[in-house]
Amino acid sequence: MVKRLIAVLTFSVFILSIFTMSFAASSSKTIKIGVDLELSQAVAQYGQKELEGLKLAIDEINQKGGIGGKKIDLVIVDNKSDKTEALNVATKLAVREKVLxxxxxxxxxxxxxxxxxxxKYKVPIISPSATDDAVTVDERTGKTKAYVFRTCFNDSFQGNVMANFALKTLKAKNAAVVYEASSDYSKGLYKNFKSTFTKGGGKIIAEEAFSKGEQDFSSILTKIRDKKPDVIFAPVYYDEAGLIIKQARELGMNMPILGGDGFDDPKVVEKAGKKFANNVFFSAHYSSQDTDVKVQEFIKKFKAKYKTEPNAFAALGYDLGYFIADALKRANLKFDSIEKDRDRLRxxxxxxxxxxxxxxxxxxxxYHNAEKSAVIIELKDGIQKFKQKLNP
Structure with missing residues (x-):
């Protein structure tokens, strides 16, 4: 009798818990969305700017009533610019925080x-700026990763853009490449630039790799100088970009220096110095000099909130906020099961x-890639100038 009573009570508690969980999910006033960004350490400039843009967008969305009357609640965690920590954060957000x-x-x-x-946990993840081709596609099978998305262009497109710019606009016949040996971003851009540049008739006459954290590039730059390339392509992040520009110019190397979206940060000019930040070109996601009404309205709102002009990463973060909101509105969420709603959102x-x-x-x-345009930015005395726009 006691056993039967315990079984009945256990079953009743189980049913009640399911009901309570279902009711809590359907009656919640918020939709939990996780944020896994580089907010400290090596590349914090990217994550911090993206978070500023993202917060601006989410604040606007919530002020307008959110999604079906539910406010978006951001659960923000710093991955400290570390790959392992990024995985730990994603696991925590998926399992413990149960974000959508x-x-x-x-x-x-x-x-x-x-x-x-x-x-593993079947939760959609969306990067606003991860450009390596393998982010959304499994390198072993060639299959698209079902729950992985990006809202930026990828390296195949970005590398292609910069190679064609070197060939067609700058009329370069040979190029040198400086890249970070351990960086997926750097190696991916280098690979795609080389492929397009050589197919277009150009020649890579120097390929120099460096280790993470390198500060002195004078040795490899001297080797490159002796080979007299028409252009240097440096697919690196902002700290290395600024140092490479500065040290190349100090060695009398005045040829164009090209880069990817990693150049799009004020620290490039801070490290290089305004007098050396000339004849530098890089691909970017947007230009503040774009006269489009949507762009100018965003800049106005961002400056009003943060008292500074937004760069491309802030713009990418802002777009990410509205991108997820757009999908949430179309996902026909039931709030009956986190697993089912994650799949509806996917x-x-x-x-x-x-x-x-x-x-x-x-x-x-x-492939879960964003098909969109890119712009070429030129640095003149350290000031960004819109050069041209290229479509996919």
């Missing part, structure tokens, strides 16, 4: 690491078409 989706990380290596947790993300953001119109393709 994860936004970030900012960099390719960290995103690929965090993506393994997204796939399906909505896959079907994103003609999303209009500050950084361009986004269409998500079968």
């Amino acid at each position: 989706a994860i936004l970030g990380p900012a960099t390719s290596g960290a995103t690929k690491s965090a993506a393994s947790a997204a796939m 399906s909505a993300l896959e079907n994103t078409r003609n999303f209009v953001g500050v950084t361009g119109i986004v269409n998500i393709n079968k």
Whole structure:
């Protein structure tokens, strides 16, 4: 009798818990979204700016009533610019915090690491700036990672853009490449630049790798100088970019220096010095000199909130906020099961078409990549100048 009573009570508690969980999910006034960004250490400038843009967007969305009357609640965790920590953060957000989706990380290596947790726990993860081709596609099988997305262009496109710019606009016939040996971002851009540049008739006459944390590039730059390249392509992040520019110019190397979106930060000019920050070109996600009304409205709102002008990473963060909101509205969420709602959201993300953001119109393709345009920025005395826009 006692056993039967215990069994009945246990079953009743189980049913009640299911009801309570279901009721709590459906009656909650918020939608929990995780944020896994580089907010400290090596590449904090990217994550911090993306978070500023993201917060601005989410504040606007919540002020307008949120999603179906529910406010978006950001659960923000710093991955400390570390791949392992990015995975730990993603796991925590998916399992302990039970977020509906994860936004970030900012960099390719960290995103690929965090993506393994997204796939394991079947929670959508969306990076605003991870450009390595392998972020959304399994390198072993060639299959698209079902729960992994990005809202930026990828390295195949970015490397192609810079190679064609070197060939067609700068009329370069040979190039030297300086890249970080342990960086997925750096190696991915280098690979795609080399492929397009050589197919277009150009020649890579020097390829110099360096280790993470390197500060003195004079030795490898001297080797490059002796080979007299028409251009130098340096697919690196802002600290290394500024130092490479400065040290190259001090060695009398005045040829164009090209880079990717990692150059899009004020620290590049701080490290290089304004007098050396000339004849520098890089691909970017947007330009503050774009006269589009949407761009100018964003800049006005960002400056009003943060008292500074937004760079491309702030714009990417802002777009990410509205991108996830757009998918949430179309996902037909039931709030009956976190697993089911995550899958509903995944399906909505896959079907994103003609999303209009500050950084361009986004269409998500079968590889979960964003098909969108890129811009070329030129540095003149340390000041960014819009050079040209290129479409996919």
